[in-house]
Amino acid sequence: MKVSVYGCELTGLVTAGALAQVGNQVMALPVGFVKVADLEAGVLPREEPGLANLLAQQQLEQRLSFETDWEKGLAHAEVLIIATPSWRMDRAEAIIDLIGKKVRKNLVVVNQSTFPVGTADRFEAKLKLALAERGEIFNVSVVAMPDFLSEGSAIDNFTRPDRIVLGSASESSIRLMRDLLRPFNRVTDQIKVMTTRAAEYTKYAVNALLATRISLVNELANNAEHFNIDFEEVRQGLGADHRIGFNYLYPGCGFGGPSFAADVRSLVGNLQTMGYDADLLKTVLSNNETQKEVLFRKAWRFFDNDLRGIKIGVWGLSFKPNTATVENAPSVKAIEAFCAQGAQVKAYDPKAMHDFSLHWHGAESVELVDNMYDALDGVDALVIMTEWKIFWSPDYARMKQLMRRPIIFDGRNIFDPQTISAQGFRYFGVGRGEEI
Known part of the structure; x- marks a missing residue:
């Protein structure tokens, strides 16, 4: 054809x-x-x-x-x-x-x-x-x-x-x-x-439902910390319910990308121009923007509300693995927050370095480095923003040798808290049981 x-x-x-x-x-x-x-x-x-x-x-x-x-x-x-x-x-x-x-x-x-x-x-x-x-x-x-x-x-x-x-x-x-x-x-x-209208609306409805699910899981995970509960245990119980399942059930530092949130915003805007409201979806979008700073807030509290002079290593800049795109990525908002409070950032991503440099415009407070371990040299904490596979099984001894303080803030929960703690790190994930 x-x-x-x-x-x-x-x-x-x-x-x-x-x-x-x-x-x-x-x-x-x-x-x-x-x-x-x-x-x-x-x-x-x-x-x-x-x-x-x-x-x-x-x-x-x-x-x-x-x-x-x-x-x-x-x-x-x-x-x-x-x-x-x-x-x-x-x-x-x-x-x-x-x-x-x-x-x-x-x-x-x-x-x-x-x-x-x-x-x-x-x-x-x-x-x-x-x-x-x-x-x-x-x-x-x-x-x-x-x-x-x-x-x-x-x-x-x-x-x-x-x-x-x-x-x-x-x-x-x-x-x-x-x-x-x-x-x-x-x-x-x-x-x-x-019908054509139903087909068009299906795309919006799918993204709206997934965005709502992700934001709800993030809220449940954040709240689990107040009860000293590891949300991973709860996730296993939730996913075992066939009505819920395991897809899009992982808490983290928010969703991003050029289309996902934009489609939900577009649906909200279209409804508002027709005289209708979409309070739930507006809340979902607002909560997601807040969630993008969840690791910044943890670090802010851990370092006694003063990040001046603190050096932060960042693993992952793209909005998801296997892409070079940082548009609307949680990393951008988190790094902006760190820099606004006087922190210095060293960052690495396998593919998104060029795209991030275009978004960031070469600010002096962010240094883009050549490999994942260079991002740890002399830092006070590591922040994980994207769950690239190469980050899952690092050389822990080398990490501790490079870092000034062995502290990890994990926005994708790629490490097991007990295992990483046994390696000598202070570890804070999203909903992993320890509240700061």
Whole structure:
């Protein structure tokens, strides 16, 4: 099948690469600042495991090409996918305008972007009006297909999905999309067909529910410390209940990333513009921002409310493992708080050093170092913000030798309190039983 993907950020590139890999002829077209020359050279806007190799292989096998001319993408497509970031609504509108003016065949337009509920219906109405004004009778429909990709595992999310949500009233469009997505829908039927508005709302609802769950778990863990309870024991009891399960049941220093919280904020904003409130979701977002500073507050109390001259080592800057992104990451807010109180920070992350330096603008109070042990040299405490695998089994003796004081504040609970204490460290996790 001939597919054109408009948008060469993470979602668009994963979609283009995965569809090309199963035999489709795919043309990918940037809609923002990404350049075709960079894409062809393997320079991607986001670092994602396996993505560069996937795209390079599909180009080599001539199933994937990159193009700047939007009209060529329209001429190529049987299915045209809009995969722009949520803040690129203007570009999506321009693509719809182009289709309305230039399309000369039946076409299925797929919206993967997270736009307000009702966008797909509005796009389809706009296209039908444009065709009517031209006196054309082509069948052009818009299908809502929200993406559920997560940075660090985006290729697996697309090729081995938990569900594929399709929103459309057009049976022929759904049949076409079922055929296009058939390679990723083999074990059981993962496709859920619904109205366009329900499909769009599903994406928001999933993120809202997960955000609420994470914030509630964090609150329960924080409160467990007041009772001298290790929340890990409670987590085992909670997860054993089949109604709850273990997914997203780990307490920590808050969630981040470019899309997760932004989608929840967008839903809250959309509801407020319609005259409705979303008190619970607003509280979830507020609590999460507070949770990003949970390790700072622990350190503040431990060091008697005075961090001037205190040196802090930080392990992990990205908002999650296996990604180089620090946008909306808990590390940024925590480090800001430490520096505002006069602390000096040494930080290390396996992939996110460059992205963090762009966000931080080279302030003197933060030193980015070359490896995880350099971040411990002469520090008064270690703060763990991201649960990269290389941090899980460190050389404890080397750590103690390097650190001025053997104190650990663990925002991802990667260590066992008894084991790490037996190594001679003072250890404070999130909800691990010891209150400061």
